[in-house]
Amino acid sequence: MHVRGCDAPTQELRVPFHVGDDRSRTWVLTRTAGGLRLKHDHRHEDGSPDATTMYGGDTQDAGSVTRQRFPVDAESVALFQREGLQGSVRNTWAMELEAGKRFVYELSRPDGRLFQVEFDLTAPVALPPAPWGSES
Secondary structure, eight states: OOOOEEETTTTEEEEEEEETTEEEEEEEEEEETTEEEEEEEEBOTTSOBOSSOSEEEEOOSOOOSSEEEEEOOHHHHHHHHHTTOGGGGGOEEEEEEETTTEEEEEEEOTTSOEEEEEEETTSOOOOOOOOTTSOO
16 A cells, blocks of 8 residues: 545545555545545546445444544445445444554444454555556
């Protein structure tokens, strides 16, 4: 993962998340009147949007300086239902930052599913290529 773009006028932060050679995922964080919004921008290698893209949710409480939770929004529930992804309609995503040490991305569901990816911020890596669908 790397912070690729920060657009002040739109209050948008783009964070691509690469898995090996797969550059299809970008987290899009936006400031809202009530907090933050997380959307998942998924692209094919040719840059075209995936059928399941721009899903996510808004913070519903103040969270904390280090951790924010994003329960699934109604738009995403409709997308998941349309695409036959019934298991995803109760998703909650979270992001946690321990400055200079680690960044954690999390997906959880009430049925007990928990997926976490932890990034070691003490070990920077070379800037990766642009995510699919972005300019170089």
